[in-house]
Amino acid sequence: MQRRSFVKASLALGSLGSLAGCASTGRIPEKARVVVVGGGYGGATAAKYIRMLSNYKIDVTLIEPNSAFVSCPMSNLVIGGSKTMADISTPYDKLTSNHGVNVVRDYVASMDAVKKTVTLASGPSIRYDKLVLSPGIDLVLNSVEGLQAANASGQILHAWKAGSETLALRKQLEAMDDGGVFAISIPEAPYRCPPGPYERASQVAHYFKQHKPKSKVLILDANPDVTSKGPLFKKYWADNYKDMLEYRGQHKTVAVDAKAKTLKFEVQADVKADVINVLPTMRAGTIAIQSGLANANARWCGVNYQTFESTQAKDVHVIGDSILLAPAMPKSGHMANSHGKVTAAAIVAQLSDLPVNPDPLLTNTCYSFVNDKLVVHVASVHQYDAKDKTFKTVPGSGGVSTAPNELEGVYAWNWAQNIWADSLG
């Protein structure tokens, strides 16, 4: 009897606390738990900032299969030969030692938005109050005939998730004879990192110019023209890689033949190349697709942009490359980090019974190396518009570099160091 009353009293107090929403940073219910799936720019940032913005009161578990974060931004420099894999890798340990994030090295096999649990590939289920999904992209290999098998055998790579394929592509280029052809195939927008393919082509041309001057770079783009920083890339190519690099728009790859080293297109004649790099169609990461959250063309996840809560499932927030983009919003690491912060603030507000920020703000800065030192950027600022319930770029803000320059090369590498620390440090 004695014990029962005591338990009742505690329960009553517990529920009162969460309902009434008092205390100075807002009242966070005992043991409020957020589970974050995916430790990239979006997920790692969300995990860290939920801890920070809740003054370390909300319990955060980050589920990530890889032992270290390998950055996609700057990974083209590994392919070009001026940086190493170690240069672009960051361990996860500081999220735990500096911020108390519980990092679990595993995959999420499934989620249940009704029971509010995720189930790990290794078996156990974890309960959540709020779930953040930052699963990046899924590469739809079967969107190009023959690619699945050619990729599985290691003959045709995408290297669009930084890691083992990044280094493997570098090795293919090193093994190629001088006088060979490197072809990169680009899917229709939207895809992860709009200027990334053009930066990669520039990096390969830079490498060829120094070490294999008789070789050629072919850009085969499903889009009608360069989708990002077009005039800047094209001028640099014309001035520096004139006889080496060729750009062909309107080339939608539909099939590859790894044995014959051939790409086939919807309309144009076949192309032969010694090293073939195919970026297939992309869509939201696997867990988002299989959980039915990709409600836009079955490819991307619709979200309420003020909180990044899924329009499909309550208390599930989707961030980063998996979301349906707001106008002029790129799929980039910097943008995913920005999503992570807006989402962290929204979740801390919601779990504290505080109103959600009516005016969230996002920035994007994206640097591309045209050789090992010279860089061009694109930048933008995105303000939430309550009336239209979306983010819009602030009129007059943002823009690109006037020309490739070394100062921005220094800033680009410093940007990388600082954003890796901001997301994971």
Added chain:
Amino acid sequence: MTQHFSVRHRLAWLAAVSACFVSSAYAQPAADALYQRATAATCANCHGTEGRTVQGSAIPALAGMPKEYMVLQMKAFKDGTRPATVMHQLTKGYTDAQINSIADYYASLKR
């Protein structure tokens, strides 16, 4: 004994209710502090978490920067009197009120 707990229960309940009356008055300031921190965090991608950059960074740290100085620099970037690689484009995306709030926040932090 049962009664003892029940009294304690009621007392605790009263304390919780009165605490909420007091703190509901602080809910908006608490929310505003959260929004200010989140807006200031839009700088952190390049200028480091809480305005503290990695060692040897060419991008300046913002923690502990005097407010007036930061506001002046942001305005100079915005109106083009201070040349920049990217800051002249980013500052144009922030209102004067947002710049003030961000400058207040970073000035309040230790270097």
